Amino acid sequence: MKSAVETLNPTRVRLTVEVPFEELKPSLDAAYKKINQQVTVPGFRKGKIPARVIDQRFGRGAVLEEAVNDALPKLYQSAVQEGELNPLGQPEVDITELKDNETLTFTAEVDVRPEIEIPDYSGIEVTVDATEVSEEEVDKAVEQLRERFATTTVVERAAAEGDVVKIDLEARVDGEVLADGVAEGVDYTIGSGRMLEGIDEAVTGLEAGGTATFTTELKGGSAAGREAEVTVTVQSVSARELPEPDDDFAQLASEFDTFGELRDDSRRRLLEQKKYEQATEAQEKVLDALLELVEVPMPQKLLEDEVETRKHNLVNHQLGQLGMDLDGYLQMQDKTAEEFDAELKEQAEKGIRTQFVLDEIAKREKLNVSQEELTEHLMRRAQSSGMSPDQFAKAVVEGGQVPMLVGEVSRGKALATVVESVTVTDTNGERVDLEDEESAGETVQAQSGDEQAPAEGEQKAGS
Incomplete structure (x- = not known):
């Protein structure tokens, strides 16, 4: 088999594959065997019809068509491997020549991952909100707790x-x-x-x-x-x-003996929440700054498919569960159909660019995903989906989506690597030292749009 790769643009190639007829013999044999099991010819036992009789009675063309259909996927995969390509989605295949007992020639056009140059991103600087907790915020938290016990x-x-x-x-x-x-x-x-x-x-x-x-x-x-x-x-x-804000209330509403201890715990919880939000804000801003530095050619077919998938999931799953249609949603959002489509396309494009860039960083940094990391991510995804971990894991395996989850974890680690390399300061001018927060992966998925139920997810850019 001979194959040649023609680059049509930075995200699409055309494979031209020429196959000697002898390489089709296994598929031809399988085609005759399959037809043998499906037809009846007087004078011959089922499954024992000679090939020449099948050619005479049903036509050599029918056999060749069956054989080529059987062989094409394997031939295409061999050409992809030979060309060291990273295809995205399904190819558009065209049989250009089929000469019986001579050659089979076909072309396959397919989107491919673009080559991406990752520049030095260590100079990125972002500013995030400081993690300060005021007495007013503590008062509000305690008041909300009192409301619960009203x-x-x-x-x-x-x-x-x-x-x-x-x-x-x-x-x-x-x-x-x-x-x-x-x-x-x-x-x-x-x-x-x-x-x-x-x-x-x-x-x-x-x-x-x-x-x-x-x-x-x-x-x-x-x-x-x-x-x-x-x-x-x-x-x-x-x-x-509302109950009085005293020690009796602290003992009723918490494990603490005094109201002062309850307030201190409320302050601690608020500080943890603000640190989490600060880490998420930093990841989002660093990601935006990173995307500004990197030029990413956009595969148009992949983009069209991603937009359609997002629209389908919104209309048929999210809005459907609320008993709402797209027109009602647009009216509630005060948006025109054109504005909605433009926004959806922008989000989809950013999601694809995010995946490409972070996947390239993960590859460059040789970031591997351990079983423990995958399990932790699966547990978080199960919790957010409303499914038990066992149910979610079963759905992921049956849907063939384990590689998708591995990609999510890998991209989360890539983003964390970038964040650790850049300068993050808060609004007080203080340097922020971010730990590897769990929110990293969630931020990546929010940007890329992959956070969806296992039955609905589709491997596209992340495949």
Whole structure:
């Protein structure tokens, strides 16, 4: 077999492959055997029909077609290996010549990973928020904890901000009650902002048995994004009482004996959260700065496929679970279809560039993924997907997506390597020494768009 590679552009090549006919013999034998099992010829036992009879009765062309279809994948893979190519996606194959008992010639066009030069990135400098915790933030955290332990008492008075009302709701669009627009016995804290816009004004001042009607835009359900007339009826009004911020509360709400110890623990938790957010911010900014330094040719077919995959997952999975269609989503986001498509393309392009660049760094730095690292990443992915680790692992293996997870871990390590090499300072001018936070891999996936359920993931740029 002879093969030649023609570079069409930095991300696409054409393979021309010429195969001597004798190399097709195993596939020809397999074709005759397969046809033998499928047809019946009077005078011959099934499976014992001579090749010349099959040629006469069914045509040599049918045999050749079966043989070529069997041989092409293996011949293509051999040509890819011979050309030392890194193909992306499926090739477009064209048989240019097939001479019986002489030669088979075909071409295969396919996207390939572009050659990427990684410049010196040690000069990157980024600034991130400082990890300072104010007393006001500690107060707010403690207040939120007190809210969790609040008690309620039914009162015979008009509802006011902070009260908990038990309400019935009925939503109408164009005068018709929605099938999913009726709810009864819903508890709602006035002023929490956790329900429909306008509901706070509607229920404030109502006593038990009181009814009010208001107009609002629905955020979910079958009529998401549409204006509805909502009738709310108050079943009861309850006053909320927060526990006193003292040692008794500390013992009730935590493992600490004193309120002072509880506050110190709240401050510590806030500081840990800010350090995590600081690490994530640093990774995002370093990644953006790195991408600015590297020129990455974009395979157009791969980009088109990635955009289509992202759109499919959004419409059929994320929005579908919310009972919303794309038109409703665009209306809620106040975007046109053109703006949405442009944004999706930009995100997809950045995701592909991120994968290419970090994969190249991982290759250059010889970053390997251990079984322990893969297991830890799988556990985090399982948690974020809502599946048990065993369920997630089974789905990953059955979907053939272990290489995808390995790529995610590898890119996370590559990003961590870059972050360790650059200068990160906080808004106070202090040098930030970032440890290898777990958020590194999550940042990479957020940029590349790979964070999805195993059944839906597709190996593309990361394959």
